[in-house]
Amino acid sequence: MARTPLSFVVRRTERLTDHLIRVHLGGPGFASFTPNGFTDAYVKLQIPGEDGPITRTYTVRSIDPDLEQIAIDFVYHGAEGAAGPWAAAAQPGDELVLAGPGGAYAPKLDADWHLLAGDESALPAISAACAALPEQAVGRVFVEIAGPADELDFTRPAGVELDWVHRGDREPGVALAEAVLAEPWRDGKVHVFIHGEAQVVMHELRPYIRKERGVPADHASISGYWRRGRTEETFRQWKRELAEREGVEPTGARR
Template identity: 75%
Template sequence: MPRPRVPHNFIVQRTQRLTDHLIRVHLGGPAFDTFQPSGFTDAYVKLQFPGPDGDTVRTYTVRSIDPAAREIAIDFVYHGDEGVAGPWAAAAQPGDPLTMFGPGGAYAPRPEADWHLLAGDDSALPAIAAACAALPADARGRVFVEVGSAADELDVDRPAGVTLTWVHRGDAAPGENLVAAVRAEPWPDGRVQVFIHGEAQAVMHTLRPYIRKERGVPADWASVSGYWRLGRTEEGFRTWKRELSDQEGEPVGGRS
């Protein structure tokens, strides 16, 4: 779903250090009145970070919206000085401004699915957690999340019939252990709805063929795409996705 190009000028209310590598920023202020939720659990926004060489735009998932507090929460993966958004989140203070565009989105759990498969890495954890919270109480499903180590695990609210497996990356390449875990999981009977996002090489070249071809999940029941690409900036990743879409003759999906 295309994102509206309407700026929302939010103000940082507070921040939370969830783990050593994950920071939650709560945004509020008058812009809360202009922000219209998309209705999707993978709702994403474009965040505009000012810098000495001009503004830098990065894409992030809305983790939650709190109408009572009039706040939007966004989780940032943080690895020291690496990147633009993570260091900004680590240094953010109440009162700091942040311009946002959106939201877009395309996925939400279907209540008529017999079971759900959700998988991804740190970058997909906010969308996965939001989807788990939106599942019906009687939902069945399998969830796999790849993180650096046990120190990066979080509590994720989910129905009793949904199992969660934390996959530790360790020294493996991003997505390598996630791919192995998903492929090794027994495949239940019934119609499945799939949401898999993360490092593009692992997701697009390995898990998407497994889901679409080996398991036969139709495109409208499978949201499978990359959120990022190892070794590429977001601008470079968008170019990579366009090239892949041209090669395959169909849209590759995901945030754009």
């Protein structure tokens, strides 16, 4: 991913649900922002902080070349974290420096069906992927959220069925894993995208997809976007250690 800092400006914000805020960014940086074709495209944001910028990784929800803007969705839980409170307080004209985009996934057209699953952190990438699927595509989508108030409909082919998995008071990822594991497996070549809370995704869902179901690595994008009880900095260290043990390349944290 290009590391050249790009200067963006807040154009407007939207409160999509109780826990999701969309920020539209434009400004001089857009001219140098080059889309990469991945539906999980992400950028490194420099969130203003009292002691200097704090780096956070977020998915680009959409790119509007006509308005010269990008949109980023932020999960918001009150004063928790750095990026959510910034998004909640953002006003038109506020500046934000970012670098990117990076990315690695886009739906494969040769797949017979698609399986996409994740929590709020993966919803922007899942939504972008569904919008990129051809009309005849079929598949299943599972999105874990806190409850009914956080449901947010998005464009997808008629043959792609969406299930909202309500977490309630349970630990993040548990309900999502149960839903995916209980889903009847379809025949044919599948392309899988599963991202969310790292402990569940990496230790429960990835072994199920890769080993039990035998999905090859080039048809399975599976990784954690965040980890309970960890900041992005300590989560990146956790992922590096996991990657070293398993001999794979680590991917970036995202919230």
